[in-house]
Amino acid sequence: MADIAYVQKESVPPSPPPAGKSGAAAWAKENLFDGWFNSALTLASLALIAWMLPGIVQWAFVDAVWFASSLQECRELGEGACWAVIVERFDQFIYGFYPSELRWRPNLAFILLFVALAPVLFDNVPYRAQGMIFSAVYPVVAYWLIWGGSIWGPAMFVAGFALIGVASTLPARFGIEGGLWGLAAAAVAAVLWFLGPLMGWATSLFDAILPFVALEPVESRSIGGFLLGVIIGVAGIAISLPFGILLALGRRSNLIFIQTLSVVFIEFIRGVPLITLLFVANTVLAYFFPPDSNLDIILRVVIMVTLFASAYMAEVIRGGLASLPSGQYEAADALGLDYWKSMQLIILPQALKVSIPNIVSSFIGLFKDTTLVIVIGLLDPVGLIGTIRADSAWNGIVWEFYVFVGLFFFVACFGMSRYAAYLEAKLKTDHR
Secondary structure (H helix, E strand, O other), X not given: OOOOOOOOOOOOOOOOOOOOOOOHHHHHHHHOOOOHHHHHHHHHHHHHHHHHHHHHHHHHHHXXXXXXXXXXXXXXXXXOOEOHHXXXXXXXXXXXXXXXXXXXXXXXXXXXXXXXXXXXXXXXXXXXXXXXXXXXXXXXXXXXXXXXXXXXXXXXXXXXXHHHHHXXXXXXXXXXXXXXXXXXXXXXXXXXXXHOOHHHHHHHHHHHHOOOOEEOOOOHHHEOHHHHHXXXXXXXHHHHHHHHHHHHHHHOOOOHHHHHHHHHHHHHHHOOOHHHHHHHHHHOHHHHOOHHXXXXXXXXXXXXXXXXXXXXXXXXXXXXXXXXXXXXXXXXXHOOOOHHHHHHHHHHHXXXXXXXXXXXXXXXXXXXXXXXXXXXXXXXXXXXXXXXXXXXXXXXXXXXXXXXXHHHHHHHHHHHHHHHHHHHHHHOOOOO
């Protein structure tokens, strides 16, 4: 008797969606014309766009003037936007007053920024492990390219963090258990290296051994425009995330001393406007460093912006930690993981995934807040507008400047939001 099978052995291929449930028409019906109210809003929006768009196109493109030497000449050539001022001062908007013969250095630093970000943002990059090493040393390379001088100063600054990491493991190596001892050792190493003479001695030693590793120095007052905004924004974003994670963990710590310090820092920073902190960076912060440190004004601003962003980032991540059920912490304990292993492998990945929208919102807000440096005399893109308008040839132009600067910030912030959407979709596990 022949075998009779009543179980499907092969998988059935998926059937195509029903007619009218896919394609552009289905999308429009679901998102634009789903009910009378949404249909009315869609039609009203299309009417508003149809009314405004021709005038905008006429002003921005059809009647625009792209080449002229003054506002008066622009008005004689056309009645639209005077983009000639952007064309003439484009280099100034990008670099500020950076020497023209040295602009290859920030250009190279900007290209290397994408090389450094690629292995951090995407996990399918070839040679990702080697790329992460370059990402770690990129801040030294970028600082050296933009400011010039000896490379050993920034190199020793980064080496200090490696020294702190090694110092934090010394108590455990000598059989002294407890995370508090590791934090104490790290704090002592940080004070001796950064506030003591050790970093200066090491820098002088390497300068004596390899003095030729140097570029022509460029003063901070020459750095401005979008270059300044990218420096402050990228540095603040990159540093505030790990500091915010540490502050969030410190605020939830069972160690009263660490918890109190974290709470005091977070609440103080969140209770003070960023403008006030920028004034502190400009006038007071230098007194907290050794007299011969000569801490640059832009670096002082980066420090204050990072501290400001870290406090807000800590609260965002604390919300993600609080959203996890207690069973996740209990599961980590049941597996026998210590505190740091449980945070690294179980708790933080879930908390950061939940917090992605708020983290990106904080990054976008931080990047836009870099325009506040105008209050301490740094000429970011907004600060350059006043400088250019002081020229009698272009006095009277307003809209063109703010449209151009706003477009730059829109592109940067929109790019961050799109990456966040990509990351959310990639980490999505419920398939809803």
